[in-house]
Amino acid sequence: MLELRFHGRGGQGGVTSAELLALTAIAGGKFAQSFPSFGPERRGAPVKAFARISEAQIRNRTAVTTPNITVVLDPSLLTIVNTSEGLVEGGMQVVNSTHSPKALREEIGLKGKLVVVDANKIAAEEIGRVITNTTMLGALLKATGIVDKELLIEQLKKRFGRIAEGNIKAFNRAFDEAQIDG
Amino acid sequence: MAVRKGIEVSLAVAEAAAACDVDCIAAYPITPQTHIVEHLSELVNDGELDAEFIPVESEHSAMSCCCGTAAAGARTFTATSSQGLALMHEILFIAANLRLPIVMTVANRALSAPINIWNDHSDIMTERDAGWLQIFAENGQEATDMVPICHRIAEDKRVLLPIMLNFDGFIVSHVVEPIICLDKEEIATFLPIYEPQQRLDIDHPITMGPVGMPEVYTEAKMAHEAAVQNSYEPICEILEEFGKQFGRTYKPVETYKTEDADIVYIMMGAAAETAMSWVDKVRDSGKKVGIVRFRLWRPLPVKAFKEAVKGFKVLCVVDRHFSPGGAGGPVAQEVKYMLYGEENAPKVVEVVAGLGGRDLDYDAFETMYDKCKKVLDGGEVPPFELIQARGGHYGKI
Numbered sequence: 300m301l302e303l304r305f306h307g308r309g310g311q312g313g314v315t316s317a318e319l320l321a322l323t324a325i326a327g328g329k330f331a332q333s334f335p336s337f338g339p340e341r342r343g344a345p346v347k348a349f350a351r352i353s354e355a356q357i358r359n360r361t362a363v364t365t366p367n368i369t370v371v372l373d374p375s376l377l378t379i380v381n382t383s384e385g386l387v388e389g390g391m392q393v394v395n396s397t398h399s400p401k402a403l404r405e406e407i408g409l410k411g412k413l414v415v416v417d418a419n420k421i422a423a424e425e426i427g428r429v430i431t432n433t434t435m436l437g438a439l440l441k442a443t444g445i446v447d448k449e450l451l452i453e454q455l456k457k458r459f460g461r462i463a464e465g466n467i468k469a470f471n472r473a474f475d476e477a478q479i480d481g
Numbered sequence: 482m483a484v485r486k487g488i489e490v491s492l493a494v495a496e497a498a499a500a501c502d503v504d505c506i507a508a509y510p511i512t513p514q515t516h517i518v519e520h521l522s523e524l525v526n527d528g529e530l531d532a533e534f535i536p537v538e539s540e541h542s543a544m545s546c547c548c549g550t551a552a553a554g555a556r557t558f559t560a561t562s563s564q565g566l567a568l569m570h571e572i573l574f575i576a577a578n579l580r581l582p583i584v585m586t587v588a589n590r591a592l593s594a595p596i597n598i599w600n601d602h603s604d605i606m607t608e609r610d611a612g613w614l615q616i617f618a619e620n621g622q623e624a625t626d627m628v629p630i631c632h633r634i635a636e637d638k639r640v641l642l643p644i645m646l647n648f649d650g651f652i653v654s655h656v657v658e659p660i661i662c663l664d665k666e667e668i669a670t671f672l673p674i675y676e677p678q679q680r681l682d683i684d685h686p687i688t689m690g691p692v693g694m695p696e697v698y699t700e701a702k703m704a705h706e707a708a709v710q711n712s713y714e715p716i717c718e719i720l721e722e723f724g725k726q727f728g729r730t731y732k733p734v735e736t737y738k739t740e741d742a743d744i745v746y747i748m749m750g751a752a753a754e755t756a757m758s759w760v761d762k763v764r765d766s767g768k769k770v771g772i773v774r775f776r777l778w779r780p781l782p783v784k785a786f787k788e789a790v791k792g793f794k795v796l797c798v799v800d801r802h803f804s805p806g807g808a809g810g811p812v813a814q815e816v817k818y819m820l821y822g823e824e825n826a827p828k829v830v831e832v833v834a835g836l837g838g839r840d841l842d843y844d845a846f847e848t849m850y851d852k853c854k855k856v857l858d859g860g861e862v863p864p865f866e867l868i869q870a871r872g873g874h875y876g877k878i
Contacts, residue, residue, distance in 0.1 A: 318657050321487055321657050321658075322657065324487075325485075325487035325658075325659045326486075326487065330658075330659060331487065331657075331658070331659070332656050332657060333656070333657045334651070334652075334656045334657065335655065337513075337598075337599060337651040337652075337655065337838065338598070338599075339598075357658075358620075358754040358755060358757045358758040359754070359755050359758045360649075360652045360653070360751045360752070360754055360755050361652075361755055361840040361841070361842040361843075362840055364842075
């Protein structure tokens with residue numbers, strides 16, 4: 300079973316990221332769950348969302364505390380939230396940042412395999428707004444075969460309708476541009 | 482055709498209610514139940530569900546309205562949580578004793594104070610004695626399947642009682658997970674059109690809910706007790722029929738890996754699912770633990786429970802609510818009631834945990850195991866304990 304934790308700010312779509320991933324896994328015949336960090340949702344405040352993906356039925360209904368993968372949607376969270384917390388040995392962090400993996404390790408102390416992409420720039424150019432949830436899924440999929448890419452694009456089309464095109468472009472660009480380190 | 486899809490449990494439950502072709506929904510939104518009635522109001526608004534949606538001004542009015550529509554012969558559905566359920570309190574007893582077959586989902590949540598929107602069972606346990614049938618679902622599939630099952634049970638002419646379908650707030654209600662959703666045609670083959678035995682009808686007037694003088698009140702209560710007790714067999718039949726028809730069989734009491742267990746956890750709701758995955762993990766390290774879960778809580782499945790726990794040495798009852806200054810948690814009290822005087826009854830270790838959204842995680846189950854292991858090894862049975870509290874037991878915080 301793979302466990303994921305998404306770090307974002309309220310309004311950035313972290314919950315949607317987790318949900319799209321789970322829906323894609325389920326559409327592919329797997330078992331999955333996604334859920335927000337339950338509580339009052341505040342626009343702009345640091346929030347978390349969780350997902351689990353497995354070949355077998357998932358019975359654990361607690362928050363994800365030992366993720367295999369974390370996804371950081373907002374660069375400003377890196378210095379105020381410990382995104383490495385509980386990350387399993389050999390885990391991976393997918394990070395929205397303009398900095399190099401080396402700098403992120405040395406200056407912020409990020410752990411694990413790093414996947415870095417400038418999602419703010421991509422989202423601004425392709426979607427017209429700095430909403431990075433779909434962009435970050437592109438970086439995540441580059442580094443892992445966690446779900447089928449085409450099935451995920453299907454989910455993007457279903458979810459975003461007339462604004463799907465920009466989201467798919469951003470997703471694909473992040474898939475191409477993400478740097479993998481470690 | 483049944484479709485397996487990823488969907489938020491609340492939405493799947495709402496769609497199941499719509500597929501049951503409910504006639505009337507009277508509801509007031511309250512977290513974490515809100516998505517259920519929001520979605521139903523959308524379905525009615527969009528013309529996908531032909532029903533009256535009555536957006537009332539409070540839960541007291543919601544339940545009052547449900548009594549009215551059910552009395553008029555409409556298939557009636559509502560949903561609530563926590564403070565909303567508490568505000569319905571007085572009307573719940575009326576719905577039950579008027580024998581109105583209302584189906585209400587309760588996304589279980591803690592009661593204030595302190596204000597807390599998260600999950601435990603304090604809302605539902607406080608309404609234990611309202612005279613409703615009560616079922617606890619542990620996951621989204623079960624919660625969704627239970628909607629037609631509950632309508633079928635409530636409307637069975639051998640039953641005719643309102644029923645609460647409980648599932649844990651957030652940890653079930655807000656999770657997106659794979660659910661096999663039955664469509665309207667499939668449900669129609671299981672849940673026939675509702676034909677009320679008696680209803681308010683101006684052409685054939687009857688009185689419902691008159692005064693019950695001391696001369697009849699006791700008899701009315703006795704009749705109600707008989708109705709709730711006698712619902713057990715029809716409930717079992719209906720659960721079995723659903724299993725035969727759709728391949729998912731639900732029992733009043735479930736067991737998990739209890740065959741050779743020394744210590745058995747007694748649980749309700751979604752925490753039992755997490756406990757199953759913990760059991761899978763620790764069984765490899767030699768801990769002989771299993772789980773018995775109440776799905777049916779009212780009527781209390783006494784015989785099935787006794788059979789399920791026969792021969793075990795130690796039971797660990799996990800309550801999600803307790804009576805301050807009283808005798809611990811409600812589930813433990815009833816478990817002890819069922820075992821009192823039984824030969825070779827298991828010892829009962831009582832814990833209260835998972836209050837107000839505190840995760841019932843593997844650590845919590847380990848703590849419980851340590852307590853039970855001491856008893857298994859011959860130690861004294863400790864008094865009930867509220868575990869997971871910082872600072873420990875009884876006011877040391």
